[in-house]
Amino acid sequence: MGKPWATFGTDLHLEQTGPHVRAGLEEALRDAVRSGRLPTGTRVPSSRQLAGDLGIARNTVGEAYGQLVAEGWLTSRPGAGTWVSEQPLADRTAGAVASPKAAAAVRYDLRPGAPDLSAFPRSGWLSAARRALNTTAYDAFGYADPRGLPVLREALAGYLARVRGVSVTPDRIVVCAGFAQGLELLCEVLRGRGATTMATEAYGLERDRQLIAAKGLGIAGLEVDQEGAVVDDLGDADAVLLTPAHQFPLGVPLSPKRRRRAVEWAVDGDRLIIEDDYDGEFRYDRRAVGSMQSLAPEYVVYGGTTSKSLVPGLRLGWLVLPAGLLDDVVEAKRTMGRLSSAFDQLTLAEFITSHGYDRSVRRARLAYRRRRDRLAAALSKAAPRTRLLGVPAGLHALVGLPDGGREADIVALGARHGLGLEGIEPYCMPGHRHDPALVIGYATPPEHLFTAALARLCAVLGSDHDGAGG
């Protein structure tokens, strides 16, 4: 096992000084793993030993190892050392629930639905956890308030009012295990009150549609045009689920006129709008449009999540509820198996009040904006017949294929290049179709893989003879 390392130190072509030593070391290590020169399972030398071999600071080696552990190239356990990760990286970037297809070997993942997990602010989060746990009275560790811990609801109320213009007080908030649990609770309550139909955009997550159906509600699909969901077609649905800030996955915002019309529909018929504000903090061309909920807080439920702004693994989201729904939703949430972790709640509250959350969102916004710009520039050069659709916002973009381009061909071609791609087709409700397009999750890859992912995407989309043209 020591063999690959024996020659490795001397093989490295490293600048020995200056700001690039660490970056160079990281890249050299990645190359060595990628190329197979360092087989999986290989134990790497201690940071002290490698630093000595290379004549660089031990700290630099330690930081490089830490980064590579974070990226999944290396695995480390206290007391047991560090070694080259045993599973191929592709297996471990797969999201078991979000994408059942993820089991395929995908090295460059451009499927939508997740932020850059490698950018999670670990040290900031840990600091917040430490402050939260050390300043919290022990009662917070007991069987929790089903609405969520008061300290988190207070922090969220301030944040949502300030950043998303939500009309909110802490007592109107119910903390959930992600937005999905919130939608479950709402469907149960609505069904219990006799509702039979939920309308929703005809393009969206099949997961949400399955959830609504599983709770016994029928689904009515709304077409989506350049002004967003065609809410004129709401008819006599009992409620509607919308993504007003940035339609998922088509990427258009709901126009002011449509917002007003939807609210009139709700108020006139005493019906409910559910606003899924999954990526509302991310708008790049202008200041983000505020929440729709503030137009009619007694008819609109506002739903949010940390799944895009931090990471999905946190499993925290929230509903801001009309007074008339509050008690029933809290009762549904009271079921023991639905309570959320006190530790995560306390940490998120501290992370928000200490402005770590704002900083993290701002950093992510800059990074994703840059990625979207690069995507647009690269495609216009390498695949000028594709079209980038929707507004510059969020973590994904819709890329329209040239006439005759077939999604399935492109996805298959991408897979042969190690690219994870998804077409628009899986997002369409039965009976609805959209011109061929890819839903590109430009936030998904870790930063160090984005350039390569983009290059491969351009190669796939630019190669007319391979099916992108037609």
Next chain:
Amino acid sequence: MGKPWATFGTDLHLEQTGPHVRAGLEEALRDAVRSGRLPTGTRVPSSRQLAGDLGIARNTVGEAYGQLVAEGWLTSRPGAGTWVSEQPLADRTAGAVASPKAAAAVRYDLRPGAPDLSAFPRSGWLSAARRALNTTAYDAFGYADPRGLPVLREALAGYLARVRGVSVTPDRIVVCAGFAQGLELLCEVLRGRGATTMATEAYGLERDRQLIAAKGLGIAGLEVDQEGAVVDDLGDADAVLLTPAHQFPLGVPLSPKRRRRAVEWAVDGDRLIIEDDYDGEFRYDRRAVGSMQSLAPEYVVYGGTTSKSLVPGLRLGWLVLPAGLLDDVVEAKRTMGRLSSAFDQLTLAEFITSHGYDRSVRRARLAYRRRRDRLAAALSKAAPRTRLLGVPAGLHALVGLPDGGREADIVALGARHGLGLEGIEPYCMPGHRHDPALVIGYATPPEHLFTAALARLCAVLGSDHDGAGG
């Protein structure tokens, strides 16, 4: 607001040196809050200032403040200082979900259902969180495996085999949001397979009975005697939920003969046993009896939780499943709103593998054993006509009242003394009754309140003329 403090420093009768300075300061501060000399909301001086006033080390003051924050007497927020907690302590020790009655002002809580929350190993947990987050590849922060993160299932498999004799491999484990979610999943799967009836002990948590009924299953109650649940009466129920290690709340273990009989019933009729091992790590008179699951791993589901061994606010539990149930339970758990926090899972895995969990359980076991011994000794002296029932184990004991003693009178009398008490009656299924008794949760109070709680309990039970005798 500064007033109470102006005289406070000079009022303190403190040893100024030696190991008792900090303990003395803590007790003086508690007294001052208790007596009202420091009204709620009073801002306390900085640790630097008070240390100067008292001529003691600043560190000592800081540690005393930290302890009192942990106990709930003081509230602290970084950057905002420290003040006397604004709500009466009693309100904040109330468990919103477990005990709806907890809204009453209870200062000395002897109701069962929770461990000593103030003993949660904060610094050990934070260290484990830091190690876990710094050595984990980022993919763990994505949409999680519905079975739970592999690293946690591996750690649990090792722990459960070693400590509880469970027959288990990591792939048979499903991590849940507490045992309650596990029971939900099982009920759904059983109902989906056509089951109609779940048997369970006729004395137990109403919460579990409500959950079973809500999932559409009928409930059959089993009597409990000195050998535990009378499993001869299982009849044609489709499954049975049992607490074999320490019947809740009667406190008897299921005898070896009854265990064998239950397993025969399950095997002969292809039925299921659900073993709720909620406090199996806590046995004081002998080595704990191993899990029942190991007798027939394909017919017994083993369920466990951190709610007693750590704190309920963690919302982590687990099922160890027969092969024939595994896929269906995983499918039910796959629902997005049911996934568990990746952070808590990673931290618990690290806490277990680094033996912090073992240490924490051992410490709690010693503390609770001592409390139970003190309870037994105090009652035999102050209230000799009561009887301590069940085996020395767990976090609660059943205290039989003298003939003619009425639970409701004792509970009401306790309330007048600031004591939180519960009788056995709320735990009895309709149609079943038990001789009058209290279910004493001796683990519930924080350590510094246990002596006072015990004294008040003895006063209440010892005062024959007040209703304990009859």
